Amino acid sequence: MSGTAHAGGSRAGMRKELPEHFKAYRHVWVFMEYEHGAIHPVSLELLGEGRKLADRLGGELAGVALGGDHGQMIEVANAAFAHGADVTYITAEPVLAHYRNEPYTRAMTELVNTYKPEILLLGATVLGRDLAGSVATTLLTGLTADCTELAIDAERSLAATRPTFGGSLLCTIHTLNVRPQMATVRPRVMSMPKADPQRTGRIVEHRLDLREEDIVTKVLRFLPDRDSNKAQLAYADIVVAGGLGLRSAENFQLVRNLAEVLGGEWGGSRPLVQKGWITADRQIGQTGRTIRPRLYIAAGISGAIQHRVGVEGADLIVAINTDPTAPIFDFAHLGIVADATEFLPILTDTFRKRLSVNRLAG
Amino acid sequence: MHIVVCIKQVPDSAQIRVHPVHNTIMRQGVPTIINPYDLFALEEALRLRDRLGGAVTVLTMGPPMAEDSLRKALTFGADRAVLLTDRFFAGSDTLATSYALSMAIQKIGESWGTPDVVFTGKQTIDGDTAQVGPGIARRLGLNQLTYVSAIGAVDLAARTIEVSRRAEGGVQELATRLPALITVLEGTSEIRRGRLADALRAARAEVTVWNAAQAGITEMTKCGLRGSPTVVKNVFAPKGRATKASLLDTREKTPGELAEAMMARIFDALPGIEGDLLAHAAQY
């Protein structure tokens, strides 16, 4: 019942006149996610998409930069301009130094209420999702999460398409009668626009009247993933994964070996977690990690829908499976019908040789 | 301490079928399950209760059939269950859902004591939005802690709680005040198997069923379709990948040749990856 998707849509096609006070809402905004000194690539991807929407609407594209350091926010603004923004709204306050829901929600809603955008886009990262939900509820507006496609329809309305029911279907969702129309998009769904360092734009500074004493939630510590043994599957460029077809926990080492040679991460299907061969943070799929690597190699994985939805964003999916009718071959790009326990070591060796030979040659 | 856990009954997406002509969901024979993410939330809630004492109330909004999931939650060891069901809720989007649930949580508070923590799963597998939790937090003014992977120190007297949460690129350790809303990251702890005594108690327990009025909801314009700013205009089946995997021809080739062929195909498909691999290899 909850969730955005109430298919069938008895109101589909219905559109009341947009209330007068929302008619002033104009332009497309992209939240520039900035943490630990870096802009999340998804924000730049969104600028590329936002540019198209803004052009369709005949409006401006704006970036929103929230953070603790003014100099850094100027850099963010410049990146936004380079990637297509016309304007950047900057709120630089000490309370915004690290992401916390409360001050960020305050800052964002204040900007929206003051400058009135028609569309607000955020990355569907953990930060973006945390923020988008509370901003939308505060503004009492609609929010469509994890969109895979954005378009403007004939009535200037944002048509946000997203998967539903575990990827079995897609639906197109509109926000009626309220502004802004909000949407989040997962990293790597939209392509990265070409940067043009010559491009410039307007900066709008906005102060936020919020002191640290007024904020209940405090950041005690931040433990970066690179300092821990935690899997970094979601952001890995190369992922090698194994499934039940490997037959034993010992054989799973073959997956790790290949991942190591490729400098990638390793993971597995859910049954392996249940059997205790791998830890839960290594599970790939609907109830595990969604990954979007450039290269995904699946060995002995059947390709059940719950696994599939977690890996479909990969640029290249390579499957090794003994069963030529395994569903994984329906969505992999490249495959081989082979026993993974035999083929993996040979493939690992082949890569290892190539990489060392070339290194010597170079 | 009083803990409320919001759960949702969802169709098992593994078994969903799409009508080939109408592109509607064919629900016949599709079993429903508790949203798998919610089970992580429920387990965390039960652990917190086992640690600090108190009671866990599970809450769901859904059709009358959703009572099954509540009963199941009781079998796992929850203490009390509330079903919020009313035809006015049909067609709710996340905004309308978070409204109805937050009203019901308020009512639960009036009936059995104000909750100290409200849990939800990270997201649902059918709606997949991850917005209902934050929506409830906003509406009830709870401190929002999403993607929590571990709950640390809780001081009921001082009304403070510390958690670890997944953030971009790392784990953030936060301290905040109760009452809080926690959405639990997947893969924290598997749901326990309830003891026989719990199962027996659950089988007999009465599930509290509230309609909108009983949950204290009077503003029907905030519920269901009317309270939902978003509307689904079109549902359609994804275009499958046009072509299936291109399979390496394994006839008359040695495994070594096949591995070479696969590597070549990978380098072909992903220009630039070879260079990256070399750069990586050079570091070691």
Add this chain to the structure above:
Amino acid sequence: MSLEVFDAIVIGAGPAGNAAAYTLAKSGLKVLQLERGEYAGSKNVQGAILYADALEKLMPDFREDAPLERHIVEQRMWMMDDNSHTGMHYRSDSFNEEKPNRYTIIRSQFDRWFNRRVREAGAVVLCETTVTELLKDTNGRVIGVKTDRHGDAILADVVILAEGVNGLVGQRAGLRQELQPAHVALAVKEMHFLPEEVIAARFNLKGDEGVVIEAMGTITKGMVGTAFLYTNRESISVGIGCMVQDLAENRVSSSALLEAFKAHPSIRSLLEGSEVREYAAHLIPEGGYKAVPQLYGEGWLVVGDAAHFVNAVHREGSNLAMTSGRIAAETVVWLKRRREACSAENLAEYRRRLEASFVMKDLKKYRGIPALLHRNKHFLDLYPRIASRAAQIWLRVDGVDKRSKEGEIVRDLRAARGWRGLVGDAFKVARAWR
């Protein structure tokens, strides 16, 4: 050391267990029902025929909310050879009655609904709980059960075993023997999903009307067995079953048989374009009367498939299950009212009541059939071929006069079995049918 004492514990929430628990709870007894599946029906093969009468006796108003798929207006009985079928169809508008007699159902939904009614009647129902063993006192009397959940045993005055064909609990407790390969069939089944309107068009149906096809012949490759096809609302159930012993002797897998059946030209077009979901394999106790085990003892009763109550000839099972479950429960209620113990001697009343019902009468009537078919494989192989050839000869208009055609058909028959064989077969069937 135990949690609490119930009047009765029912093991299993299939049709037999549900009928028993429902009857007991309705009579005000304190009942605990234990089911190993996630919910009643979750472990059961999908798609089946419900015979209304047995359920009506328990719950006259069941049609109001039971998840029924279609009521059957047409029965097709097919004898198949490799590329044809000869058959009898019976369709009647009088099956479109106010209270139809036969329905197609989807077991997982039906059992779940039935079980909800059991709960509403006042029974305590625990799912995802497997009974691991029967608890006996020092005299060997059954006094309760142990489960796979952490906790103590649960006690009851009587335990009703409705655990289905495998019946591991009863076997472990030594109440009955292991299943004999000659007494069980292995059935495999698939659900083929199709839009409602496609099914209606393909089978010439309107509204909730449904069709059943029962088929035998060369599709079982000379083994004893039958195949079937039922129309549900948005799906078609197809399946085939053969005796386990035959499958083993012939080294044939039942899934290969099902594939061949689905590929048969008479069937293929009915399933075209469907989406297959849910493949299930299940055993059917088809040993008949001779395979029925001891039905009661000190503190226990056995009902349904666990008691081997299946009429293989008429493909009836769930009605025997419900009826035996009801009669077992009524016996317990009767004893409780008279304040008598659930001793073996008193529970013998269950067997007496069963003997007086159609359950035992029908099983007795057909007691010769399983052996007959096993010893006369040609019934399922030869006759369908002959029938098909006869139909070909008869229907083809090719300048041959009709008398010659009749002669050819008769010659065919005689060549295949000889007069003695034919007369012998007729006699055997008549005797088994008596």
